[in-house]
Amino acid sequence: MTLRVLPRRRVYRRRMTLTWWVKNPRYVNYILREASSAFLTVFAVLYIVQFALLAAGAGPYGRYLAFIKSPAWVALNVIILIFALIHTVSWMFLATAATPVRIGAHEAPSWALTISGLVIWLAISVGVGYVILRG
Amino acid sequence: MANDDIILRVERYDPERGPRPYAQSYRVPVRKGMMVLDALNYVRDELDSSLAFRWSCRMGICGSCGMMVNGMPKLTCQDPVDRYRVRAIRIAALDHFPVIRDLVSDISDFMEKLPNIQPWITRTEEKPLSAGEYLQTPEERALYANHAACINCMLCYAACPVYGLDERFLGPAAIALAHRYNLDSRDQGEALRAPYLSLSHSVWECTFVGECSEVCPKHVMPAESIQREKLRLALRWLLPRAAFRRRP
């Protein structure tokens, strides 16, 4: 009996398309979350620039204060704020799913951790907002 | 066409016929309680015996009937056709795996990776037989029970865009299984699994899309397992060795 060696299998590979993330709302959510980090980076850079301008003296900082009143600038900040909120809320969902918190022999359900996280975050935000706006 | 007929639009592939897949549609009369797998079996029994697909248990145990149904990875033996309100249901082999023929995909990539995470109870110190079995309390078992339910159906790989873009990624089920054994009170293998899990195409490649946990028919929660393994690996790296108590 001769042993027949099978030819190498010819297979078909379905490749991912550039628009793979559009077909499922959860993928869209994921892409928004990833994209939000770009907007948060822009915000962080602008924040540092703002400090540099403050250090540069009243002249440059005054011009900066006038500039940030422009509608385009406000619009950019609104977009950044929306992405910052998306990022924070989705982070609360993800981080709590990833962190096992054990109470006695049982693990705390992640929804309870998410709700606690959101409540703490809101309380801190309101507290900080109060301090800033009052001053 | 009878009112309760459905159309199965199957993406077929035959290497003898050409390098590209082609679509073929079949009309199937719907029976009460019919699953997508039953509809495919009707096609093979009554209409076209050349249609190739895998199945065995028909009860969500063997994990061999995974396919893309209307673009989503599904265990077809657990997927009722009347869930799809449309007349035509699209069926294709699982995403992200090479297709051998019709709806049969080649999952050897997973099978080759799997032994590297030592998916079995690994002991560095064996007790003598006379010491009896390794006992475990129900609470200790509950820690990993859901991760142990994996049936290797590969739906999570088909749902994972990270694996789709880079098949070197170890992937959801394999890491979930590593996590399952790392949580097992009888296991002492975490230190042995850690170097492999720390490789660049392992846990750190996961960006927590989370879809693997959504599609998993057994609630294994692979996405959460991967993040928890990241946490364990980071702590292992940060904390002094004395912080890790060796299991008895």
Ligand code: SF4
């Ligand atoms: S983790 Fe879930 S989806 Fe992935 S192979 Fe196991 S049972 Fe299937």
Ligand code: FES
């Ligand atoms: S046929 Fe066994 S899981 Fe579907």
